[in-house]
Amino acid sequence: MTRTMHAATYSTFGGPGVLSLTEQPLPKVAPGEVLVRVRSAAVNPVDWKIMAGGLDGMLESTFPIIPGWDMAGVVEAVGIDVPEYAPGDEVIGYVRKDFVHGGTYAEFVSAPVRTLARKPSGMDWDAAAGLPLAGLTAYQVLNRLGTGPGMTVLVHGGAGGVGQAGIQLARHAGARVIATASEHNHDLLRSLGAEPVSYGDGLADRVRALAPAGVDVVADFVGGVLDVTTAVLAEDGRHASVADRNVVQAGGQWMWVRPDADDLDHLAELVDAGDLVVNVARTFDLADAAAAVAASIEGHTAGKITIEVSS
Structure with missing residues (x-):
């Protein structure tokens, strides 16, 4: 049977x-x-x-x-x-x-x-x-962009599952993180180690106020924000999106997360060490x-x- x-x-x-x-x-x-x-x-x-x-x-x-x-x-x-x-x-x-x-x-x-x-x-x-999917997406994007100590990273969509992982992983890599979210989620972003900024008109100005010289890395996890990304990116900055293929036309990378046992093992180790929730x-x-x-x-x-x- x-x-x-x-x-x-x-x-x-x-x-x-x-x-x-x-x-x-x-x-x-x-x-x-x-x-x-x-x-x-x-x-x-x-x-x-x-x-x-x-x-x-x-x-x-x-x-x-x-x-x-x-x-x-x-x-x-x-x-x-x-x-x-x-x-x-x-x-x-x-x-x-x-x-x-x-x-x-x-x-x-x-x-x-x-x-x-x-x-x-x-x-x-x-x-x-x-x-798995959220953690791997954030980890692989940030790795591909060379995120490291002393950098300023902008995370678009900081309150979502991928965005929350991205904030924590960028912070673990030694970067300063600015992240976008609705205002009612700002305390959550602060608890993860990010400086929150609100969506909507004037977003680029709000990011520039926090990072006048521009940001080194932009990780877009929501799409539809390419104009903001290009407006706040430092001259030698790097950016990628998992939701907007048009980033390629602006010098960015359009990424699709890959299954990777070694990457997933690393994320599990970070969880066990208390560095990722x-x-x-x-x-x-x-x-x-x-x-x-x-x-x-x-x-x-x-x-x-x-x-x-x-x-």
Whole structure:
């Protein structure tokens, strides 16, 4: 008899309403993969952009699709040639594959070893699930831009999951951080070590008031702010965006986060050392995955949205 699992799936592109709880076959475990019992999954904007068909020209999709790339869970079984893990190991993963089909909004997911790291011991399951994509995105952007001691970094979108990670990682690298956010999130940004500035008209002037000589690095995690970036960037400054491909025309880099076990291990070490935290804003049950996606689309949460899958 084929073993099955509960999963949130959709069989046509659309909004959150296309998502429903269904029974699906347990994933097959290829060589170099492990089967993970998912404890918690995190919702990211890329999930609903894929669901809406926005990346159909970039990624192959096979319906029904289980969304989600972020998760924390326990290894259930290992495939051929996997000396790194054994059943019972607690792991986190940015489980992005080369096609869209079997994601992490499910009781089980098959995960290539290259997408995994051991779960930080002091993190609860929801926070751990919120670390991989956001942490890797911020870490890889800041690394690519050569962020280091004595630099001034501007983070666009400081209150989001990626922005919060970016603030902490830039501070850990020895940089001064200015970050944008709505005023009600300014205390949160200060607690992470950033100097907050408000969105809206005059943003470039507000940043220049804090950094008259310009900023050395701009990390754009929201998009639509290229004019501000170019207005505040120092003459030899560097910038990148994960949300606006037009940065390339202005000398910046358009980046897409990569699964990287070594990078994820490093982030887990920072968490265990107390140098990186993940704030979870809202948590939903797997049966309410559509509501979790809708909350992400609304964009009013300061931190990660997670889905508790199993206990």
